[in-house]
Amino acid sequence: MGEAEASGRSRAERFDRLARWLLPLLVVVAIVFGWHLVVVVNEIPPYILPGPGTVFATLVKDWPILSGALVNTLAITTLALIVATLGGVGLAILFSQSRLVEYSFFPIAVVLQVTPIVAVFPLINIYVDNTTAKLLICAWIVAFFPILSNTTLGLNSADRNLHALFHLYGASRWQTLRHLRLPAAMPYFLGGLRIAGGLSLIGAVVAEFVAGTAGFGSGLAFRIIEAGYRLNTARMFAALILISAAGVAIYLVLSLASHLILRKWHESAIGRER
Amino acid sequence: MAQAAQSIDPAASAEQPSAVVLGGVTKRFSNGTTAIADLDLAVRQGEFLSLLGPSGCGKSTVLRLVAGLIEPSAGTIRRPDEQNADRDIGFVFQEPTLMPWASAFTNVWLPLRLRGVSKRAARDRVMEALDGVGLAAFAGSYPRELSGGMKMRVSIARALVTEPRLLLLDEPFAALDEITRFRLNNDLLELWGRFGFTVVFVTHSVFESVYLSSRIAVMAARPGRIIRTLTVDEPYPRTDAFRTTPHYGELCNETSAALLLAMEEGRPA
Ligand SMILES: Nc1ncnc2c1ncn2[C@@H]1O[C@H](COP(=O)(O)OP(=O)(O)O)[C@@H](O)[C@H]1O
Ligand SMILES: [Mg+2]
Numbered sequence: 100m101g102e103a104e105a106s107g108r109s110r111a112e113r114f115d116r117l118a119r120w121l122l123p124l125l126v127v128v129a130i131v132f133g134w135h136l137v138v139v140v141n142e143i144p145p146y147i148l149p150g151p152g153t154v155f156a157t158l159v160k161d162w163p164i165l166s167g168a169l170v171n172t173l174a175i176t177t178l179a180l181i182v183a184t185l186g187g188v189g190l191a192i193l194f195s196q197s198r199l200v201e202y203s204f205f206p207i208a209v210v211l212q213v214t215p216i217v218a219v220f221p222l223i224n225i226y227v228d229n230t231t232a233k234l235l236i237c238a239w240i241v242a243f244f245p246i247l248s249n250t251t252l253g254l255n256s257a258d259r260n261l262h263a264l265f266h267l268y269g270a271s272r273w274q275t276l277r278h279l280r281l282p283a284a285m286p287y288f289l290g291g292l293r294i295a296g297g298l299s300l301i302g303a304v305v306a307e308f309v310a311g312t313a314g315f316g317s318g319l320a321f322r323i324i325e326a327g328y329r330l331n332t333a334r335m336f337a338a339l340i341l342i343s344a345a346g347v348a349i350y351l352v353l354s355l356a357s358h359l360i361l362r363k364w365h366e367s368a369i370g371r372e373r
Numbered sequence: 374m375a376q377a378a379q380s381i382d383p384a385a386s387a388e389q390p391s392a393v394v395l396g397g398v399t400k401r402f403s404n405g406t407t408a409i410a411d412l413d414l415a416v417r418q419g420e421f422l423s424l425l426g427p428s429g430c431g432k433s434t435v436l437r438l439v440a441g442l443i444e445p446s447a448g449t450i451r452r453p454d455e456q457n458a459d460r461d462i463g464f465v466f467q468e469p470t471l472m473p474w475a476s477a478f479t480n481v482w483l484p485l486r487l488r489g490v491s492k493r494a495a496r497d498r499v500m501e502a503l504d505g506v507g508l509a510a511f512a513g514s515y516p517r518e519l520s521g522g523m524k525m526r527v528s529i530a531r532a533l534v535t536e537p538r539l540l541l542l543d544e545p546f547a548a549l550d551e552i553t554r555f556r557l558n559n560d561l562l563e564l565w566g567r568f569g570f571t572v573v574f575v576t577h578s579v580f581e582s583v584y585l586s587s588r589i590a591v592m593a594a595r596p597g598r599i600i601r602t603l604t605v606d607e608p609y610p611r612t613d614a615f616r617t618t619p620h621y622g623e624l625c626n627e628t629s630a631a632l633l634l635a636m637e638e639g640r641p642a
Binding site: 258263267274279365 | 470475483484488515517535
């Protein structure tokens with residue numbers, strides 16, 4: 100292989116890496132600038148469409164209110180994700196111990212998953228008093244299923260010959276679970292977790308919209324509704340941006356965790372050969 | 374490498390007591406396939422026995438029956454000497470079958486770990502087993518960092534870490550290139566000579582079976598059965614020089630003829 104070819108390839112690689120950051124950034128800048136132009140040229144009043152500058156100023160000015168709401172939303176999301184993880188993994192382990200248990204309960208999990216949460220929420224609203232509990236149940240129902248189905252698949256994906264080996268050495272059920280099935284399920288579980296992270300946020304926000312909670316403990320969704328009543332459109336945008344940012348942050352954190360856990364052995368985390 | 378190998382006179386081993394005795398063993402799978410029918414086989418203690426046959430003739434099934442991974446439909450499988458038979462077997466599959474999430478050390482530790490031996494207590498034995506296959510320096514490596522031959526060595530170390538009396542290998546080197554296969558053949562013979570366990574080795578290679586074995590059982594298919602056993606009357610230790618001797622050629626010819634016959638007989642009518 101010639102030196103010119105090698106250096107050509109490394110230049111192409113460097114360009115590729117740069118383009119991955121630069122291109123989306125340019126697109127975002129273009130959109131923001133276009134938005135600004137539309138607002139300025141058409142002289143649109145801020146209660147209909149605030150310009151990006153106004154939104155940013157509102158974000159800074161309202162930070163005490165918005166940051167509190169962000170913390171509340173994130174708290175519900177995190178709690179829901181933890182409960183969804185415990186519930187999803189717990190159920191998957193239960194299912195993996197007996198086909199009959201899986202046959203009995205998996206369809207119910209599917210029903211929970213496919214019924215739109217917005218339609219179920221008014222019922223939850225009747226039976227549960229505590230607001231935090233309401234939101235949590237709602238977010239949990241939305242988030243646990245990908246963890247359950249992925250982990251179930253993963254627990255059954257261990258190599259048949261490894262199973263034979265465990266049998267040969269007289270491994271107990273617990274040992275097989277601990278040393279074979281759970282590690283084999285890890286990549287599947289982490290994939291489910293990444294989806295569930297986004298869904299927890301959606302669940303938390305949707306629940307809050309429907310619940311219409313006010314005062315102490317209210318999150319970003321409530322702030323959006325409230326700002327809507329007051330025609331404070333700039334704050335609506337600011338809260339929306341914070342929700343998106345929270346979703347992206349959750350995804351990045353979970354992706355990073357997944358990468359760190361799998362980097363030693365799983366193909367998905369190893370990347371291309373150099 | 375082979376300096377410590379024992380010298381076995383294959384003719385004398387006929388008087389050895391049996392390590393495993395299969396009597397009239399039949400295995401029918403639930404889908405109706407009769408994998409082996411009325412098979413008799415006595416594996417002598419300390420011998421290197423190869424099961425040679427075309428693919429689908431039931432070699433793996435015999436091995437899995439001996440290991441106790443599946444139960445025979447009829448007949449008996451006895452291990453005269455062992456009280457704790459299933460705990461005294463090492464098994465090597467065609468694929469290395471390592472846990473990808475665990476280092477070579479942890480993979481070799483597995484059989485001991487499942488018996489409740491702590492990492493600290495197992496360390497010396499695990500390192501000894503890895504050293505035995507020449508991989509002590511790779512204890513911390515993950516399977517994906519190892520070549521195919523190295524992975525197979527780890528698999529062999531794992532099978533030997535419990536110091537089994539019986540080692541079962543199911544076409545362990547079939548997926549490797551020839552140079553690696555020859556080297557692993559020699560290493561296996563060396564380990565066998567050093568520890569004196571009994572080997573049942575499944576292969577479909579005539580050359581490999583002649584090079585390694587003290588005895589070869591040739592199998593035919595449909596239904597799986599043993600049609601002939603050959604004794605390889607070449608003393609151990611054997612080295613690569615054996616591969617070039619006229620005697621090796623004769624033995625291979627004889628074995629090939631038996632295998633051809635087996636394939637004729639196993640051809641569907
Ligand atoms: N679990 C199984 N269920 C049904 N049939 C099987 C099973 N395992 C093996 N067989 C059949 O038994 C026969 C012997 O298989 P096997 O022992 O794997 O042969 P070999 O190892 O010599 O290639 C084949 O016809 C195969 O299809
Ligand atoms: Mg086979």
